[in-house]
Amino acid sequence: MSDGTAGTATVEDLDVRLERHRVELTGYCYRMLGSSFEAEDAVQDTLVRAWRSFDKFEGRSSLRSWLYRIATNVCLDMLTAGNKRARPMDLTEATPLARAALSPRPDHTWLEPMPDTRVLPTVQDPAEAAVAKESVRLAFMAALQKLPPKQRAVLILREVLAWKASEVAELLDTSVASVNSALQRARATLAERPEAGADAAVSDPLDEEQQKLLERYVAAFEGYDMAALTALLHEDAIMTMPPFDLWLTGHDDITGFMTTIGAACEGSRLLPVEVNGLPGFAQYKPDPEKGGFTPWAVQILEISDGRLTGFHFYLDTQRWFPLFDLPLHLDGDTDEVEQGA
Numbered sequence: 001m002s003d004g005t006a007g008t009a010t011v012e013d014l015d016v017r018l019e020r021h022r023v024e025l026t027g028y029c030y031r032m033l034g035s036s037f038e039a040e041d042a043v044q045d046t047l048v049r050a051w052r053s054f055d056k057f058e059g060r061s062s063l064r065s066w067l068y069r070i071a072t073n074v075c076l077d078m079l080t081a082g083n084k085r086a087r088p089m090d091l092t093e094a095t096p097l098a099r100a101a102l103s104p105r106p107d108h109t110w111l112e113p114m115p116d117t118r119v120l121p122t123v124q125d126p127a128e129a130a131v132a133k134e135s136v137r138l139a140f141m142a143a144l145q146k147l148p149p150k151q152r153a154v155l156i157l158r159e160v161l162a163w164k165a166s167e168v169a170e171l172l173d174t175s176v177a178s179v180n181s182a183l184q185r186a187r188a189t190l191a192e193r194p195e196a197g198a199d200a201a202v203s204d205p206l207d208e209e210q211q212k213l214l215e216r217y218v219a220a221f222e223g224y225d226m227a228a229l230t231a232l233l234h235e236d237a238i239m240t241m242p243p244f245d246l247w248l249t250g251h252d253d254i255t256g257f258m259t260t261i262g263a264a265c266e267g268s269r270l271l272p273v274e275v276n277g278l279p280g281f282a283q284y285k286p287d288p289e290k291g292g293f294t295p296w297a298v299q300i301l302e303i304s305d306g307r308l309t310g311f312h313f314y315l316d317t318q319r320w321f322p323l324f325d326l327p328l329h330l331d332g333d334t335d336e337v338e339q340g341a
Helices: 005-019 022-033 036-052 063-081 126-134 138-144 149-160 165-172 176-192 208-222 226-232 251-258 317-323
Strands: 233-241 244-249 269-275 278-286 293-304 307-314
Touching: 005 036, 022 036, 022 063, 022 138, 022 149, 036 063, 036 317, 063 149, 063 165, 138 149, 138 293, 149 165, 149 176, 165 176, 208 226, 208 269, 208 278, 208 293, 208 307, 226 233, 226 251, 233 251, 244 251, 269 293, 293 317
Parallel strands: 233 307
Antiparallel strands: 233 244, 269 278, 278 293, 293 307
């Protein structure tokens, strides 16, 4: 390429055109892979491949379709190892509080959280926005992980992104009949596997009742008021804490854990975050060394029928807080934030 102004403009234009698709491609790769960081790596690989081979792009399909073809191939290559991301309740039975033990598993075991802003492009249609949010919620993401990779791609493209069967067939270099068959098998698999937390019903935006529930939750958690927290929990509520495979169910075991093994969380502060299409909070617990508050967890809350049905604590703060652009310290007196490294 020449180094003249026209060439530079072309380079900049291509960068802009490719970058416009980053958020939706990240959402697609995240649904495929179940990993925040792998999804971002996959999208970066996709855009690099597109850049390098753009002179071969003949325009027979749209740029968007071409990018999705590349992204699909990248994801399928990454999934050849057969790793399926999971939640704690996908791997073990619930643990009674009396036998609770914190046993970590490797990072690649877990379905990972993702900020809404990185995977949900701005759309005008409220119904389309609602579908997009539902399709990144933890229960649906966990269900996707049960599917073979190509069925996963077909289900996402057809039912989440609303592609036509003919468009998916062209993308996957297969027939419409094959796409329809894969979609039917995928639907059947998901129908056979009711997922814990799948009944979470969260309005978009949150309705007044849900807003008040969250306000009561913040007051109960920050005040470490177990009676108030119990009143907010569904009797079958679930609590998880990746990277630990322990999970608890029922308000007695949950609040019992919080006042024993989890007692160091007393006095925490919560900052709201939008994560996986659900309400969530960044939890900071008291920092006995520096004063103020130190990162402890990204919480994701599931709500149904006016109660909390699940809350999930992702504890690897060195990974999650930078992903969410969250401060790495809160000042104890003024609540001013201090960016850490």
